[in-house]
Amino acid sequence: MKFVEITEFTQQATAFLDANLERKEAAKKFVWGEGSDTMSMFEEKSREAEREMVHSAKAWRRQKFDAGFGWITGAEEFGGAGLTAAHEKAYAGVEANYKVPNQSIFTIGLGMVAPTILAHGSPAAKERFLRAMWRADVVGCQLFSEPGAGSDLASLQAKAVRDGDEWVITGQKVWTSGAHYSDIGEIICRSDPSLPKHKGLTAFLVDMNAPGVEIRPLRQMTGGASFNEVFFNEVRVPDWYRLGEENSGWGVALTTLMNERAAIGTGSGGGETSMMTRITAMVRHFELENDLLVREMVANLYINYRVANLNNKRAIDKMKAGQTPGPEMSISKMALVNNQKLLNDFLCHVLGAKLQADTGEWGTFAWHQLILGAPGLRIAGGSDEVMRNIVGERVLGLQKDVGIDSKSAFSDLKIGTQKG
Numbered sequence: 394m395k396f397v398e399i400t401e402f403t404q405q406a407t408a409f410l411d412a413n414l415e416r417k418e419a420a421k422k423f424v425w426g427e428g429s430d431t432m433s434m435f436e437e438k439s440r441e442a443e444r445e446m447v448h449s450a451k452a453w454r455r456q457k458f459d460a461g462f463g464w465i466t467g468a469e470e471f472g473g474a475g476l477t478a479a480h481e482k483a484y485a486g487v488e489a490n491y492k493v494p495n496q497s498i499f500t501i502g503l504g505m506v507a508p509t510i511l512a513h514g515s516p517a518a519k520e521r522f523l524r525a526m527w528r529a530d531v532v533g534c535q536l537f538s539e540p541g542a543g544s545d546l547a548s549l550q551a552k553a554v555r556d557g558d559e560w561v562i563t564g565q566k567v568w569t570s571g572a573h574y575s576d577i578g579e580i581i582c583r584s585d586p587s588l589p590k591h592k593g594l595t596a597f598l599v600d601m602n603a604p605g606v607e608i609r610p611l612r613q614m615t616g617g618a619s620f621n622e623v624f625f626n627e628v629r630v631p632d633w634y635r636l637g638e639e640n641s642g643w644g645v646a647l648t649t650l651m652n653e654r655a656a657i658g659t660g661s662g663g664g665e666t667s668m669m670t671r672i673t674a675m676v677r678h679f680e681l682e683n684d685l686l687v688r689e690m691v692a693n694l695y696i697n698y699r700v701a702n703l704n705n706k707r708a709i710d711k712m713k714a715g716q717t718p719g720p721e722m723s724i725s726k727m728a729l730v731n732n733q734k735l736l737n738d739f740l741c742h743v744l745g746a747k748l749q750a751d752t753g754e755w756g757t758f759a760w761h762q763l764i765l766g767a768p769g770l771r772i773a774g775g776s777d778e779v780m781r782n783i784v785g786e787r788v789l790g791l792q793k794d795v796g797i798d799s800k801s802a803f804s805d806l807k808i809g810t811q812k813g
């Protein structure tokens with residue numbers, strides 16, 4: 394690891410950011426009725442607006458990478474700066490003061506796919522993709538879920554058949570976030586149907602522009618189309634795109650999923666101050682300060698935001714100390730979902746019918762997009778029930794879930810056959 398003194402590094406980062414981005418104005422006091430009232434869970438952009446967002450996101454990441462701040466903790470052999478987590482934290486602290494173009498298109502590629510390539514990719518794949526992904530030359534997506542395989546991911550059916558130095562992939566994936574602006578995807582396929590379901594899987598990278606890949610958008614109830622169905626019709630990938638050993642795709646998928654939970658869970662902290670400001674402003678605006686139920690709801694929200702935030706900090710510190718994210722990330726994800734539910738209950742109680750019909754009143758109907766996006770949060774990255782199973786089994790030491798594959802799972806229930 395290189396030695397660069399943190400103070401000197403921070404000065405270099407400040408000089409770079411000053412030269413290339415505008416500083417954020419001092420946070421203006423939030424005033425009810427002023428500025429934008431848009432609140433949403435997912436990007437709800439038109440394709441044209443999204444293209445512009447992708448363009449500026451990539452341009453900024455390239456500039457940052459070329460200046461040595463794009464992959465601060467990455468190994469130098471793969472294009473990283475070879476510095477420490479403390480340098481990364483210092484840079485993030487400085488960058489937070491500037492108007493950085495939206496970087497959400499990199500969440501899956503850099504948060505989940507790149508760490509999986511680092512852990513399981515062939516030397517050629519590491520060489521080809523890591524630097525390119527951190528420099529925004531290649532954007533990645535996650536091709537795991539299928540119409541018949543979500544929580545029970547190991548049931549997936551997309552097949553990969555070896556043909557010399559290549560593999561031929563055929564099948565369908567679904568709910569693929571950002572497939573339409575991605576260059577590569579991490580796909581898990583069934584490579585040996587004769588093996589037990591967790592054992593016959595192999596993971597690959599796949600070129601999203603290869604012949605035989607068809608991407609169809611899915612429109613969600615909020616209006617946007619952030620997800621896709623992706624069809625693979627005899628798509629060829631070279632063997633060096635394989636991640637991990639043949640038929641060892643389950644372990645590769647777990648690496649990605651651990652990183653996914655870390656990315657989603659740790660995203661749940663930090664925003665609570667601005668959210669509480671909006672909430673308390675709404676309470677004052679509707680003169681509900683003395684409504685006992687509203688007071689209880691707001692206090693409950695505040696406590697839960699704070700607890701989630703502290704739990705996230707603990708998990709992030711653990712990761713910074715080099716430990717692998719574990720079941721605590723499931724707790725973070727559950728806290729995120731729980732807090733969103735508390736917020737939705739509060740909004741429905743206070744705004745009522747104003748959430749259903751747009752009267753043009755500032756700060757009322759606009760919340761409907763956030764509320765309609767909330768069910769997606771309960772499912773993405775592992776559903777509530779699956780998270781509770783993980784926490785029950787791995788944290789509380791409860792009996793293991795009978796599971797869908799257990800022959801005895803339903804034999805005692807006699808569902809639909811009970812008489813009297």
Ligand SMILES: Cc1cc2nc3c(=O)[nH]c(=O)nc-3n(C[C@H](O)[C@H](O)[C@H](O)COP(=O)(O)OP(=O)(O)OC[C@H]3O[C@@H](n4cnc5c(N)ncnc54)[C@H](O)[C@@H]3O)c2cc1C
Pocket residue numbers: 501534535536537538539540541542543544545567568569570571620768769770772773774775776777778779782794796797
């Ligand atoms: C916003 C969003 C983004 C997504 N992005 C991607 C992406 O980029 N790439 C990708 O591959 N996938 C993505 N997904 C898909 C996601 O991973 C799946 O939706 C998820 O794994 C659940 O699978 P499913 O939809 O098939 O539901 P199912 O697995 O069929 O579950 C249906 C219901 O059964 C419950 N259930 C299932 N098993 C159990 C159990 N053992 N015990 C108790 N209850 C159980 C679930 O909790 C749920 O309520 C995304 C989903 C969302 C909502």
